[in-house]
Amino acid sequence: MAKKVTINKDLCIGCGLCTSIAAGVFDFDDDGKAKVTLADGADVPAEAEDAAANCPVQAIIIE
Secondary structure (H helix, E strand, C coil), X not given: CCXXXXXXXXXXXXXXXXXXXXXXXXXXXXXXXXXECCCCCCCCXXXXXXXXXXXCCCCEEEC
């Protein structure tokens, strides 16, 4: 089963760590919070897992 990446917008502080670790997976929305740019159903790259593990507020969910 394919994994899915989401961002908990209530937790995200817009620090940019995820975009620096996995620029192909994350970007910023108009509110300065992280958003996922990975297409639905696409394989989740290791960089996204690294970004989730290093997010200072654990706002990245991979399930």
